[in-house]
Amino acid sequence: MNDTLDWLDGHALALDEGDVAAGQALLGRLGRSGLLRVGVPAAQGGTGGSLGDAVDAIAQVARHSLTAAFVCWGQRAFIEYLLQSPNAALRERALPGLLGGEEAGATGLSNAMKFLSGLEQLGVRAFGAGPWTLQGRVPWASNLGTRFCVALAVARDDGAPPFVVAVPADRAGVARSADLDLIALRGSQTAALTLADVPIDDADVIHPVAREFLPRARPAFLGLQCGLSIGLAEAALGAAREHLGPARAVLGTPLTDAEAALAAHRAELLQGLAEGRFLADAPALFRLRIALAQDVQQALQLELLASGGRAYHRDQPLGFARRWREAAFIPIVTPSLSQLQGELAKLAA
Ligand SMILES: Cc1cc2nc3c(=O)[nH]c(=O)nc-3n(C[C@H](O)[C@H](O)[C@H](O)COP(=O)(O)OP(=O)(O)OC[C@H]3O[C@@H](n4cnc5c(N)ncnc54)[C@H](O)[C@@H]3O)c2cc1C
Incomplete structure (x- = not known):
């Protein structure tokens, strides 16, 4: 594990800027570290623990690289869909490669969550x-390594309710664009997909009714995503504390307050996930996702103020500029703020 975290420290900038070799090596590294097995029952090939442990694992990665944490999220969310799927054959076929990081699981479900x-x-x-x-287009999907499988919600022409399917990269009719020209997280292997007459059958169906499955999968989808904010905010607050120096008298209290707010939001998230509260109370999870995104913004401000001009130097490897770019992702990843x-x-009205 420590090897992987050291590797992430050494490659965080390369992953953000889109170094191809680093992007291609990333998922295998995460797989070999065992991170993808956290919170997965031992009987399914995992190392046990809770969904909260998986959130913490993603947060740990995000402290070092948000690109890596986002890839970890996509992979881990895909694994969660299979764990919650009634299609045992699909789960048994796909899980070993996904848990080991040899196969990539892409979560093309932003569109589905917006549809919901x-x-x-x-x-x-x-x-x-x-x-x-299948016919259509997926404008965004990340973790599209050489051997990927993408989870999609699909409308049905026969009038039956939409379903959720897993489409492998090598299925006839699947076309991947070049990587999108992003301002950050460029090593996340993010591209668009076009599906033209792609054949699928029952063996590819994750769940036959998207409107049943998606709300049930949402606490894991969103909860795991919160790990991105937690880890990035922790990294920025840690850097702020390290560089506090002469601004201590002014920034000391806001920094302590920000650390306390972040810790409280993390604790509330883990408790809600452990109790299964967010299935019945989705707004509570929405509010936490918003609060954690605000924690990230506040943490970056404090890091900038504490570091001062040093943060603005490209030749001083503080990591601030990368975290600043990474932070721009947090408010817009679906569900956006x-x-x-x-x-x-809407709910209040
Ligand atoms: C690096 C990166 C990786 C990504 N990876 C994936 C992935 O793996 N899988 C995936 O499915 N998606 C992925 N996405 C897509 C992402 O999660 C969002 O879906 C996408 O950024 C939002 O789409 P848009 O900006 O085109 O939204 P638009 O629909 O153009 O909306 C523009 C803005 O308005 C907001 N908005 C739109 N309608 C409303 C409304 N009614 N009320 C309030 N606000 C509204 C949107 O949230 C957005 O902030 C990725 C995006 C990025 C930047």
Whole structure:
């Protein structure tokens, strides 16, 4: 594990800037470290523990590299879908390669989560009555290594309710774009997918009813995602404390307050996940995701103020500039802050 964290420290900038070799090596590294098995029952090939332990594992990675943590999230979320799927054959077939990091699991479910909130139509459609052919486009999916499988929610032409499927990269009709030209997290192997007459059948179905499955998967999807914010905020607050120096008198109290707020939000998240509270109370999880995103912004401000001009030097490896770019991802990853605020406003009305 320590080897992997050292490797991440040495490659965090390369992963952010899109070094191809580092991006390709990342998932295998995460797999070999055992991180992807945390919170997965031993009977399924994991090392046991809770979903909260998996959140902490993602946070630990995010303290070193948000690119790595996001890839870890996508992979771990995909694993969670299989754990919650009634399709045991698919789970048994796919889990070993996913847990070991030899196969990549891509979560193309932003569109599905927006669909669930009534924000957009599903971008992929199934034709036929089983087996089916898929048509459509996935504008964003990360963790698209050489051997990936992507989870998608799909509308059905026969009028049946949308379902959730796993589509492997080597299936006829699947086309991956070049990596998107992003400002950060460039090593996350993020691209668009086009599906043209892609054949699928029952063996590929993660769940037959998306509207049942997605709300059930959402606490894991969102909870694990919160690990990104927790780890990034912890890293920035740690750097702020390290560089406090002459600003101690002014920044000491806000820094202590920010550390306490972050710790309280993390504790509330882990407790809610352990109690299964967010299945019935999704707004509580939405509010925590928003609060943690605010913790990240506050942590970066404090790191900047504590470091001063040194943070602005490219030739001093403080890591601030990378974290600043990484932080820009937190408010927009689905569900985005504005989307969550909209959901909360709708519920309040
Ligand atoms: C590095 C990176 C990796 C990504 N990887 C993946 C991935 O692996 N899988 C995946 O599925 N997606 C992925 N995405 C997509 C991402 O999660 C978001 O879906 C995407 O950034 C939001 O789409 P948009 O900005 O095109 O939204 P738009 O629909 O164009 O909306 C623009 C903004 O308005 C907000 N908005 C839209 N409608 C509403 C509304 N009704 N109420 C309130 N706010 C609204 C949106 O949230 C967004 O902030 C990735 C994005 C990035 C940057």
